[in-house]
Amino acid sequence: MINRILRAMLFCVTVTMPLVAPASQNLAQVKTLHMTRDISSIGQECIRCHQQESPGQVADWKMSRHAHAGVSCIDCHGVAKDSPMATQHESLVGTDVFVTALVSPAVCGRCHVDAKKQFDSSGHFRAYHQIIPKDNLHALTNVHEGQNHPELKGAPNETGCMQCHGTRIELDEHNRPTPETWPNNGMGNIYPDGSTGSCTACHSRHTFDIAEARKPNACASCHLGPDHPNIEIYNNSKHGHIFNTNSDNWRWDTAPDAWEPGDYRAPTCATCHMSGIGELSVTHNVSERLYWNLWAKESKVRGSDDVLSPLLGDGPAGRKKMKSVCNNCHSPRHTDGFFAQGDKAVKLYNEAYYQPATNMLNELKEKKLLKDNPWADAFQIKYYYMWHHEGRRARQGAMMGAADYAHWHGFFELQQDLYEMQMIYQKRLETGKIED
Numbered sequence: 001m002i003n004r005i006l007r008a009m010l011f012c013v014t015v016t017m018p019l020v021a022p023a024s025q026n027l028a029q030v031k032t033l034h035m036t037r038d039i040s041s042i043g044q045e046c047i048r049c050h051q052q053e054s055p056g057q058v059a060d061w062k063m064s065r066h067a068h069a070g071v072s073c074i075d076c077h078g079v080a081k082d083s084p085m086a087t088q089h090e091s092l093v094g095t096d097v098f099v100t101a102l103v104s105p106a107v108c109g110r111c112h113v114d115a116k117k118q119f120d121s122s123g124h125f126r127a128y129h130q131i132i133p134k135d136n137l138h139a140l141t142n143v144h145e146g147q148n149h150p151e152l153k154g155a156p157n158e159t160g161c162m163q164c165h166g167t168r169i170e171l172d173e174h175n176r177p178t179p180e181t182w183p184n185n186g187m188g189n190i191y192p193d194g195s196t197g198s199c200t201a202c203h204s205r206h207t208f209d210i211a212e213a214r215k216p217n218a219c220a221s222c223h224l225g226p227d228h229p230n231i232e233i234y235n236n237s238k239h240g241h242i243f244n245t246n247s248d249n250w251r252w253d254t255a256p257d258a259w260e261p262g263d264y265r266a267p268t269c270a271t272c273h274m275s276g277i278g279e280l281s282v283t284h285n286v287s288e289r290l291y292w293n294l295w296a297k298e299s300k301v302r303g304s305d306d307v308l309s310p311l312l313g314d315g316p317a318g319r320k321k322m323k324s325v326c327n328n329c330h331s332p333r334h335t336d337g338f339f340a341q342g343d344k345a346v347k348l349y350n351e352a353y354y355q356p357a358t359n360m361l362n363e364l365k366e367k368k369l370l371k372d373n374p375w376a377d378a379f380q381i382k383y384y385y386m387w388h389h390e391g392r393r394a395r396q397g398a399m400m401g402a403a404d405y406a407h408w409h410g411f412f413e414l415q416q417d418l419y420e421m422q423m424i425y426q427k428r429l430e431t432g433k434i435e436d
């Protein structure tokens, strides 16, 4: 078996991605990626031995485009001797080959320049960077969730936040990642080489498949739950209905920028947020087609180049791009009508919920009628649920066509939150005290 694979690989393979088209043409702008190579003898050793030691990894890799192009274990895992991550396992001692389990986005970026550049300018890039300076979030995980336990307080972050957001990966004295920081494929990992990201978050190792990343499941492992129920919203939408009943025969592996309606009947997360469609090209910048910020306490229109800003993106340009996605399958009147409905819901949230609740919060603060511990204060807990859970569900549900989330999990619960906050607020003002 292994001999057959090695023979196939030793035979030089030429890989050609779609050629660059003149900018004026509405064709793929994908870079040409020619590779004509064979696998060195030490590179073959990795495969031969790991076929025994970790057959699952080799089996996945064999199915990948990388195997066909002669990109093998050593190309991604090999590092220079003086790298802080350099290690040698038994079989490599005595050779000048050093490897690491860590494969950073900088490694992928050597060959996939555009994907990395776009990722670096996206909201995904900041997934961990933005948490670093926020003392209240560290207090939430360590002091409250971790109950300041001397040895165990890290658990909520390590098994929770970090698995979606990533962390700064630290090395032990043997140059290996520590269990406090790895394994995880959180979106915003900061690697020891300084690069940021997680290219395996959507196309998992070792197949690195575009078909996988195009399916909603690839986003669902992080975009779910009470505070950003994007997969639930999708399943609730008409598009999810069609995907869930109808997608077995869709063509999932068409080349980037050639994947168009006809290959599929309804859009997935990737279609709307990332894929090439019509006049748009593939982008790894998921913020590029957005108008609002829908996760913040108050929704504002995007307009910032700063990758750490909540308003990263260009709202009006983003809206234009998103509408052009829809217009591949809907009439402009349908599309415009949909966004008029959605924007109204976002504005209602801002004006009828965020504003009055924040006015009450500020007044209570001024009158010293808030507890120091926000997680043990009935008003502040409600306020948090209002914007972070219910308010996001209403806004994101409305903007992605999910009636149950816009309404029952959204505005219905929002009015309940507001009335409860008003009762607590009035009682505190009347009594001049915080209730027990």
Ligand code: HEC
Pocket (backbone or CB within 6 Å): 042, 043, 045, 046, 047, 049, 050, 053, 073, 074, 077, 078, 087, 089, 090, 091, 097, 099, 100, 101, 102, 176
């Ligand atoms: C003769 C068998 C053998 C060969 C050859 C071999 N490996 Fe390994 N490799 C192993 C075993 C066994 C482990 C797990 C034990 C360990 O990490 O020491 C391992 C672990 C690894 C790890 C994880 C290291 C870590 O810190 O957890 C990576 C990455 C790796 N190998 C890549 C490679 C690459 C790349 C090559 C080729 C340059 C290679 N291996 C060659 C047997 C081999």
Ligand code: HEC
Pocket (backbone or CB within 6 Å): 046, 047, 050, 054, 057, 058, 061, 066, 071, 072, 073, 074, 075, 076, 077, 101, 102, 103, 104, 183, 184, 185, 200, 205, 206, 208
């Ligand atoms: C296209 C690049 C690429 C190639 C080729 C590749 N790997 Fe990996 N590998 C990765 C990435 C990315 C990770 C995740 C690393 C991280 O968490 O930083 C990984 C993780 C690993 C790990 C550690 C995590 C685990 O699940 O045990 C081992 C061991 C490993 N690869 C072995 C191999 C072997 C053996 C081959 C060859 C058959 C191979 N890799 C080929 C990119 C690659």
Ligand code: HEC
Pocket (backbone or CB within 6 Å): 015, 016, 017, 033, 034, 035, 065, 066, 069, 071, 075, 076, 103, 107, 108, 109, 110, 111, 112, 199, 200, 203, 208, 209, 210, 211
């Ligand atoms: C040494 C160069 C090289 C490195 C390093 C590399 N790749 Fe690739 N990658 C290629 C080539 C060549 C192709 C094949 C292009 C083709 O088939 O059209 C490819 C194809 C891909 C594809 C498209 C697969 C498909 O289904 O069409 C993805 C996704 C991908 N790579 C992701 C990654 C990720 C993630 C990493 C880092 C973990 C990585 N690559 C590292 C050279 C590389």
Ligand code: HEC
Pocket (backbone or CB within 6 Å): 122, 123, 124, 126, 127, 128, 130, 163, 164, 165, 185, 186, 187, 201, 202, 213, 218, 219, 220, 221, 222, 223, 269, 270, 273, 274, 286, 287, 312
């Ligand atoms: C490994 C977890 C993970 C996966 C998988 C994932 N995301 Fe995210 N995503 C995040 C995190 C974390 C954030 C918040 C980043 C931040 O801190 O602002 C985010 C933010 C976003 C945003 C908002 C960006 C902004 O500027 O506010 C969009 C849109 C998005 N993701 C789309 C997607 C799509 C589409 C997919 C699948 C193709 C996907 N994500 C897969 C974790 C993930």
Ligand code: HEC
Pocket (backbone or CB within 6 Å): 126, 130, 131, 137, 140, 141, 157, 160, 161, 162, 163, 164, 165, 221, 222, 223, 224, 225, 228, 294, 295, 310, 392
């Ligand atoms: C299941 C995956 C997941 C877990 C666990 C998770 N998050 Fe998130 N987080 C996300 C996603 C996805 C978003 C993006 C929401 C959106 O765009 O609407 C996000 C958004 C955020 C934001 C707002 C983005 C920004 O740029 O300010 C912050 C702050 C945040 N998370 C912090 C945390 C902290 C702290 C924890 C642990 C206490 C945590 N998250 C746990 C997935 C997760």
Ligand code: HEC
Pocket (backbone or CB within 6 Å): 030, 105, 108, 109, 112, 115, 116, 119, 124, 197, 198, 199, 200, 201, 202, 203, 210, 213, 214, 255, 256, 257, 259, 270, 274, 275, 276, 282, 284, 286
């Ligand atoms: C949020 C999910 C997500 C993350 C994170 C992600 N990708 Fe992708 N990637 C996709 C999707 C979806 C496609 C397919 C787009 C389409 O429909 O053609 C894709 C396509 C690709 C392709 C083939 C198309 C092209 O532009 O050449 C490559 C190569 C690639 N990704 C590499 C990477 C690298 C390198 C990283 C890390 C910097 C990365 N990806 C991170 C979702 C992701």
Ligand code: HEC
Pocket (backbone or CB within 6 Å): 216, 219, 220, 223, 228, 230, 231, 232, 234, 239, 267, 268, 269, 270, 272, 273, 289, 290, 291, 292, 293, 294, 295, 296, 319, 322, 396, 399, 400
């Ligand atoms: C039909 C197209 C479409 C599909 C399918 C879709 N989205 Fe969206 N998404 C949108 C639109 C439109 C918005 C709101 C953009 C705006 O105007 O700000 C949005 C907003 C978001 C946001 C909010 C960003 C913020 O500011 O808080 C996230 C996160 C997100 N989508 C992730 C996903 C995920 C994950 C999936 C799949 C489970 C998905 N989307 C499916 C069109 C889509």
Ligand code: HEC
Pocket (backbone or CB within 6 Å): 238, 239, 242, 261, 264, 265, 266, 267, 271, 272, 322, 323, 325, 326, 327, 328, 329, 330, 335, 338, 339, 401
């Ligand atoms: C690949 C084609 C495709 C794309 C792209 C697409 N849709 Fe759809 N959409 C459909 C199909 C098919 C239906 C089901 C029509 C039906 O109910 O018979 C649908 C249904 C809907 C519905 C439910 C109401 C109705 O008329 O059935 C809304 C709302 C909607 N789409 C909005 C959007 C928006 C907004 C976008 C862009 C952000 C978008 N769609 C992008 C194919 C698409």
